[in-house]
Amino acid sequence: MxxxxxxxxxxxNYSHPEICFFHVLFKAASLAFYILSALFFNNxxxxxxxxxxxxxxxxxxxxxxxxxxxxxxxWWNEIDDNGESVWRFECLDQESMARMNKKDSWLFWWTxxxxxxxxxxxxxxSLIRFQADYCxxxxxxxxxxxxxxxxxxxxxxxxxxQLQQFAAQTFAGxxxxxxxxxxxxx
Amino acid sequence: MSVKHEERDTAPLHPSSxxxxxxxxxxxxxxxxxxxxxxxxPPPPPPTIPISTTTxxxxxxxxxxxxxxxxxxxxxxxxxxxxxGFGSAPNTLTEPVWDTVKRDLSRIVSNLKLVVFPNPFxxxxxxxxxDWDLWGPFFFIVFLGLTLSWSASVRKxxxxxxxxxxLATGAxxxxxxxxxxxxxxxxxxxxxxxxxxxxxxxxxxIICMLKDSIIIKIVVVCxxxxxxxxxxxxxxxxxxxxxxxxxALYPVFLMYVSVGFLIIAID
Numbered sequence: 001m002x003x004x005x006x007x008x009x010x011x012x013n014y015s016h017p018e019i020c021f022f023h024v025l026f027k028a029a030s031l032a033f034y035i036l037s038a039l040f041f042n043n044x045x046x047x048x049x050x051x052x053x054x055x056x057x058x059x060x061x062x063x064x065x066x067x068x069x070x071x072x073x074x075w076w077n078e079i080d081d082n083g084e085s086v087w088r089f090e091c092l093d094q095e096s097m098a099r100m101n102k103k104d105s106w107l108f109w110w111t112x113x114x115x116x117x118x119x120x121x122x123x124x125x126s127l128i129r130f131q132a133d134y135c136x137x138x139x140x141x142x143x144x145x146x147x148x149x150x151x152x153x154x155x156x157x158x159x160x161x162q163l164q165q166f167a168a169q170t171f172a173g174x175x176x177x178x179x180x181x182x183x184x185x186x
Numbered sequence: 187m188s189v190k191h192e193e194r195d196t197a198p199l200h201p202s203s204x205x206x207x208x209x210x211x212x213x214x215x216x217x218x219x220x221x222x223x224x225x226x227x228p229p230p231p232p233p234t235i236p237i238s239t240t241t242x243x244x245x246x247x248x249x250x251x252x253x254x255x256x257x258x259x260x261x262x263x264x265x266x267x268x269x270x271g272f273g274s275a276p277n278t279l280t281e282p283v284w285d286t287v288k289r290d291l292s293r294i295v296s297n298l299k300l301v302v303f304p305n306p307f308x309x310x311x312x313x314x315x316x317d318w319d320l321w322g323p324f325f326f327i328v329f330l331g332l333t334l335s336w337s338a339s340v341r342k343x344x345x346x347x348x349x350x351x352x353l354a355t356g357a358x359x360x361x362x363x364x365x366x367x368x369x370x371x372x373x374x375x376x377x378x379x380x381x382x383x384x385x386x387x388x389x390x391x392i393i394c395m396l397k398d399s400i401i402i403k404i405v406v407v408c409x410x411x412x413x414x415x416x417x418x419x420x421x422x423x424x425x426x427x428x429x430x431x432x433x434a435l436y437p438v439f440l441m442y443v444s445v446g447f448l449i450i451a452i453d
Contacts (some may be wrong), residue, residue, distance in 0.1 A: 019283075044343030045335050048350070049328055056324060064286050068279050077374060079316045085372040090279055133347040 015101040016069055023066035023108065026058030027115045030141060034122065048137050055141040062112065062148045070108040072097050073159060075151035091159035094166065112152065116145040294321050301382045301417045318374050323381020326388045327353045330445070333391040337452050349448065356441045357381060364425055364434050371425040379421050380438070386413035387442060391449045400450075407446040414442050 014020050034051045068074045072092035080086050091097065123138040297319065327350060335346035361376040390410030394403045418438055426434045 045332065045346045048346065049332065052324075052328070056321075060290075064290065065283050069283075072279070074279060077372075079318075079372055079375060085374075092279060133343065136347055136351060 014103050014107070016104055019066050019069045020104060020107055022061055023070065024111055026054050026061055027111055030054035030058060031115070031118055031122075034137065034141075044133055048133075051137050052140050055144050058115075059144040059148060063151065066108060067148075067152060067155075070100070070104040071152075071156075072100055073152055073155040075155040087154070089155040089158040091155065091162065094163055097159070097163070112145075112149055116142065116149055119145055290319070290321075293317050293319055297322055297378070297382055298385065301385050316375070318372075318378035320374065320378055320381070323357065323378055323384070326381055326384040327357075330384060330388045330391055333388070333395050334448060334452055337391075337395045337449075345452070352448075353384070353445070360438055360441060363437055364422065367426045367430045367434050369422075369425040369434060371421075376421075376425070379418065383414050383418040383442075384445075386410040386417065387445055387449070390446075394449050403450050407449055411442055411446045415439055418442075 030051050033054060034047065037047045037050075063075070068090075074090045075088065077085055077087050092100075119138055119142040123135060123142060126134040126138055297317065330353065331346045331349040334349045335342040338345040357377050357380045360380055361371075361373055364371050364376055365373065387407075387410050390406045393406045397403065397406075415438070419435065422434050422438060423431045
């Protein structure tokens with residue numbers, strides 16, 4: 001399989017700039033609002049609502065939009081007919097995955113982890129300053145951010161495993177079909 | 187598979203509760219699949235893998251179209267378990283963004299309908315809110331905190347923080363309570379349900395903020411409390427075994443009553 005033939009050269013640009021923009025926008029906006037609002041006005045309610053709303057929007061965008069468009073992965077939880085909770089991990093097929101823009105996925109993963117790290121730092125700061133209410137804000141944002149990290153990391157592992165399994169299956173299938181065809185010829 | 191679920195499965199049950207379990211299993215298993223009256227529930231996104239030669243996705247296939255034909259069996263490959271007999275459902279992994287938005291909005295509306303028009307005599311209440319989402323709880327908790335902090339005359343931010351923390355931890359503790367009682371409910375489903383059931387109380391809080399008369403406030407809070415409890419009742423009562431119903435329902439009611447007191451006594 002010459003999957004990497006029509007790959008983007010290293011210097012190529014993002015293939016989904018608008019999705020990348022929104023992927024970064026809400027993360028940056030929630031962080032920036034949280035940091036800057038303390039300087040300009042000191043109204044906890046507004047800070048809380050706007051920051052958490054932006055973080056929730058970011059959670060939704062990453063989970064439902066940018067995840068599947070930038071890296072071709074998606075995770076969600078559903079409840080099956082027996083009332084059991086099932087975690088579903090979806091990925092594109094091998095060929096589409098290989099065609100994913102490298103820059104897109106690089107941006108996706110780095111901003112995903114960087115946001116959580118920044119929130120952890122902000123949480124440590126608010127702990128040092130004994131601001132329990134601001135810890136609440138950071139806690140909510142950090143929870144949302146980490147939920148996406150866990151979801152997508154597991155999804156990524158699952159996708160790799162599926163690809164390996166699929167490769168093994170197709171190989172075995174080809175071999176068996178060849179053997180059977182050989183037998184049918186005989 | 188979630189860890190929580192396994193914990194719940196292995197939760198030690200008293201031997202005498204075996205009959206309860208049997209009852210519950212009968213309860214759960216008795217309704218055959220076609221009898222489920224899932225109210226306006228969109229089908230869950232089918233976990234199918236797209237054929238890579240599909241051209242229905244402009245954002246994904248902006249680069250050169252694939253020249254190689256893929257293996258046909260690729261299309262039916264399913265990641266992460268069966269698709270639940272949905273047949274050739276449309277693939278949602280490459281859908282336009284707008285479709286995702288519309289699907290999620292319709293899910294929120296259908297979940298909200300379950301709470302606004304509660305029907306305890308629904309044939310299969312346990313299956314309701316199966317398509318859980320956390321937007322409802324998030325918005326209602328924030329709205330409730332906002333209205334409480336607006337109607338508070340002093341220390342608005344503390345009121346908001348306390349209300350948010352109370353509601354969020356309350357929902358988590360109640361969910362833990364239900365699952366520790368051996369309830370057949372998923373953590374997020376329960377969180378979603380308890381949050382959506384805050385909707386009537388949120389309405390009541392808004393009305394109380396606008397009206398100043400204490401009698402009207404008490405009446406409104408009582409009505410909305412009953413409404414919320416009425417909405418939460420079918421879900422919780424089917425989740426746990428009949429003998430432990432009261433144990434699961436009582437804390438839920440207690441939390442709603444305390445929120446009601448908060449609304450009345452806020453100024």
